[in-house]
Amino acid sequence: AQKITQTQPGMFVQEKEAVTLDCTYDTSDPSYGLFWYKQPSSGEMIFLIYQGSYDQQNATEGRYSLNFQKARKSANLVISASQLGDSAMYFCAMREGRKGGRDDKIIFGKGTRLHILP
Amino acid sequence: GAGVSQSPSNKVTEKGKDVELRCDPISGHTALYWYRQRLGQGLEFLIYFQGNSAPDKSGLPSDRFSAERTGESVSTLTIQRTQQEDSAVYLCASSGVFAADTQYFGPGTRLTVL
Numbered sequence: 001a002q003k004i005t006q007t008q009p010g011m012f013v014q015e016k017e018a019v020t021l022d023c024t025y026d027t028s029d030p031s032y033g034l035f036w037y038k039q040p041s042s043g044e045m046i047f048l049i050y051q052g053s054y055d056q057q058n059a060t061e062g063r064y065s066l067n068f069q070k071a072r073k074s075a076n077l078v079i080s081a082s083q084l085g086d087s088a089m090y091f092c093a094m095r096e097g098r099k100g101g102r103d104d105k106i107i108f109g110k111g112t113r114l115h116i117l118p
Numbered sequence: 119g120a121g122v123s124q125s126p127s128n129k130v131t132e133k134g135k136d137v138e139l140r141c142d143p144i145s146g147h148t149a150l151y152w153y154r155q156r157l158g159q160g161l162e163f164l165i166y167f168q169g170n171s172a173p174d175k176s177g178l179p180s181d182r183f184s185a186e187r188t189g190e191s192v193s194t195l196t197i198q199r200t201q202q203e204d205s206a207v208y209l210c211a212s213s214g215v216f217a218a219d220t221q222y223f224g225p226g227t228r229l230t231v232l
Contacts, residue, residue, distance in 0.1 A: 035220070043207065045223035091160065093221075105174055106151065106213075106221055110160035 003027065004092055004109035012115045013082055020067070021077040021112050023092030032096040034075040035106065036066065039089040048090075051075060087116045120144070122224035124210050130230045131200055139195040139227045143212030151221065152185055152195050153209045161209065167193065200231045 005024045013019045025034065036048040051059045051066045059066040067076040079086055092109040123142045131137050143150050152164040163177035167187045178184070182200075187193040197204055207228050211221040 043226060045209065045211070045221075047220045047222070050220060105163065105166040106211075107163055108153075108161040 003096075003107050004094055006092055006109035006112050008112045009110075010113045010115070012117055014117050015084060016081055019079045019082050019086075019114065021079075021090050021092075021114065023075045023077065023109060025073050025075060025092075025094050027073075027094065027096045029096040032094055034066070034068070035093040035095070036064070036075075036077045037091045037093060037108075038086075039091065039111070041088070045091075049077065082116050084116050084118060087114060089113050122210055122212050122222050124208075124224035124227050126227060127225065128228045128230075130232065132232050133202060134199055136196065136198045137200055137229065139197075139208050139210075139229070141193045141195070141210030141212075141224060143191070143193070143210070144222055146190075147212035147214055147222075148190050149213045149219075149221075150187055150193050151211045151213075152193070153211070154179075154206045155209055155226070156206045164195070164208075197229075200229075202231050205229055205231045 003026050007022050011019065030053065032053045034051045038046045038048055049059050049061045049064045049066050051068045058068050063080045065078045067078055075092060077090060089111045091111045093106050095106045122144055125140045129137055148169045150167040153161040154164055155161050165178055165185045166174040182198045185193060185195045195208060207226040209226045210224045213219045213221045
């Protein structure tokens with residue numbers, strides 16, 4: 001069964017608009033972490049933001065925020081005031097299991113390709 | 119300090135040949151991951167090393183794939199008798215031991231099997 005689901009294979013957004021990239025996850029572990037990465041056309045993987053399952057507040061990093069809805073198992077990425085440079089693939093990822101334990105590998109969703117239009 | 123490095127950056131090989139891909143993680147990172155990314159696709163988990171624990175090999179697609187890691191340092195991913203469907207970018211990442219620790223990715227090795 002897929003653990004991380006990103007339902008939007010591609011999105012087109014006008015520059016300066018806010019954009020929400022969807023991510024739902026599946027885990028029975030009470031302790032987990034959620035990550036978002038950006039992969040521009042150059043291929044590098046760039047870490048954007050992290051949310052822990054016990055964090056009380058939604059994570060924010062500059063123009064990036066994570067809309068964490070634990071009961072819905074949803075961790076959507078919100079990019080405010082989008083820029084042309086935001087055009088890239090975006091991956092949602094999850095790490096579950098005990099700290100340092102065998103199970104805590106990080107797994108990725110299939111990604112969403114975001115196109116920012118001038 | 120230095121980030122995750124991978125070598126070679128590009129590898130072209132003939133079908134049936136063996137290849138070895140190398141990853142140098144960030145010093146002190148106990149966790150090391152290998153992923154495969156086919157063109158336009160997501161990251162496919164291959165194998166995960168965490169400290170001295172037995173590696174999680176659950177993502178290796180066939181017995182032609184194997185990986186080793188020496189302590190908490192260099193890792194090599196070996197693909198034997200390469201097939202055309204092995205063509206992809208192979209990404210290595212390392213991280214610390216805690217759940218919140220970010221993965222840092224290397225630039226990848228682009229493997230082309232002719």
